[in-house]
Amino acid sequence: MDGAREDGPSGQFDGVEFGAEFGAALDGVRVVGMGESTHGTAEFFRLKHRIFEYLVVEHGFRTFAMEASASAGPAVDAYVRGGAGDGAAVLTGLGFWVWRTREVLDLLEWMRDYNRGRPRAEQVGFVGIDPQRCGASLAHFGEERAGVLAALAEAYPGQLPERREELLTAAKALEAGVRGSGEIPEAGGHEALEAAGRASAEDRRHARILLRAADVVTREPGAEMWRARDGFMADGVDEAVAAGGGAGVAVWAHNGHIGVRGAALGARLRERYGSAYYALGLVFGEGAFRARRMWPGPWRPRVKRPSPVAVNRLGPAREGTLEALLAARAPGTHLVDLRSRADEPWVTETHLTRTHGAYVSRLTYRWNVAPTVPGAEYDGLAYVPVSTPSRPL
Template sequence: MDGLEEFGAALGGVRVVGLGESTHGTAEFFRLKHRLFEHLVTEHGFRTLATEASASAGPAVDAYVRDGAGDAETALTGLGFWTWRTREVLDLLKWTRSYNRGRPRADRVGFAGIDPQRSGASVARFGPERAGALSVLADAQPGRLPERRAELLAAAEALEAGVSGASGDADRWHARVLARAADVATAEPGERLWRVRDGHMADAVDEAVAAAGGAGVAVWAHNGHVGVRGAALGARLRERYGPAYYALGLFFGEGAFRARRMWPGPWGPRTKRPSRVAVNRIGPAGPDTLEALLAASPGSADARLVDLRSRAHEEWTRWTYPTRTHGAYVTRFVYRRNVMPVVPGKEYDGLAYVPVSTPSRPL
């Protein structure tokens, strides 16, 4: 892979690396991030993978990779996100378990979910009687319960206040997860929801950094989260860690990726039954895009990395480019035109590019 040595050389003093992706359904992104995580672990001493996945269900994955408890596929499915229920992510968990086998506990690599969504494991820990109104957070989607904000936040505060004693540390953590989940589920949709969710994910990364005891933490999330933009997760991490946070954006040339499809217009929002996960095809990016610039750069047909910190003096890093971005949902018919403006040297510390995207492989 071109640029790996340059990427590694840029990590001196870095404690947190954001590994982005411009789609949640590209196999090449997942395999590339697997390779990069291996590099971070074996060459730079990183010891935690913090993922845009259920914080509540994260301990089950952590127990598998650290101690071999349970089953990898069951733990992965328990995260509740179809985006990560893939062969590629399963391979990463199995590699992590293999790496940990036989190592001293203090040297093992751990896993943390950082997203307050999908808090079923925390609800189950307390049971329906103690969880009460918070039971709805097992499956509640972000921003769907604004009318219940006062009720759910009060219930979360009471639950956390009712946990006492050293033996309640785990209960206290799960109560905190439910408080964050309540805040996200009841936030007003739009900019406020984005700010609330990313703020809580940043706090979860902080907890992972503290638990790592000085070892590095890799953060796996969408480009829109890891990039240093507005109130995004990456912007919070830059505020808190300065240059010790390194944001890597991942982009692709053409191909296909998996995502749920919505209808355009007012009838398109995700209200009732989720739309099916489909393979979405897309041709080469337009000539003025960041993807086109990366495609024209010299390098192999394999993935390549570009460190922007060592290129800060180059004028092109300060220009604005449209770039493609697709989340877990895309709007059918028009998703190919879905772009956002990016100033690469301002929003990222490095870029990764894969020429062809193929769909991630579901379990």
């Protein structure tokens, strides 16, 4: 596969229209945030795949950044650049069950096919931007050097606040030690110096990930914890932009992360890149999606164990919601640039919109909506009429 599916710059990618309006909106854009109102909608995943293809072929983007393990990201990057291994295995290594799907694997395989035969400077790469699931970084240092930081391997945000001082102290000590090591080989010439430099850079990267992970998992659950995580993910995007030599970066995350209000990832990117950051929210009309179901409040089991992944169903969007408004404007899958429609009243009005993460309340998820002002939160919207569950590997 050569990578191009389009009929031209204003044509289609597998039936999805990328018109002149959307293409013009991306002039000067360096980072595109691709959101989703659920983590379990197959159509969102496929649409973001097509959007990334479009960004690569028509706008020269070269990096795909994902709300997934920064620690395990290099293994995925090596795979899409033609390295040995199994796509499903490296995808599983990212540590997030929501991404272990056929749709995301199809995207990785497209990247690998696109890269085949191209010089490295023209290839597309993969990065993870979330400090969670840092097992590969722990393995890099080994059990003895990692020490108590081994507790970070499977920990989730806010899980270990009682160990904050211990784990942060250990992570800072490791990071400081790596920063100060910089050993220069006594012999070996230029190649030995280069190898030492690469090793040192890799040490610093893994130590930085562990320090970020320690910060996130040891905070008290709440707004500050999520603020810290989004800040670190924004730093990960910055690092991808710097490494990309000026080529564009596409960011895959939830709508709640890519929006530009508050302290979300997208808000940090808007502060840093201004109009060169484009936030695209994805919503759907009706259908089903995958998410883990939890009992709410006092009915939640005291013993913590993974909740079952279930197919959750939603009927047509209620009148007055953002989804219903987009369905009335155009019933099929479509993209809307909000920057060019800033004078249209609906863009500056408040609407309720659905939002579901990896977990939903088994009793009340159907009513899980949040107010949003489209033009204040996003630069563009993509609407999918029917959601079907993502396909697990």
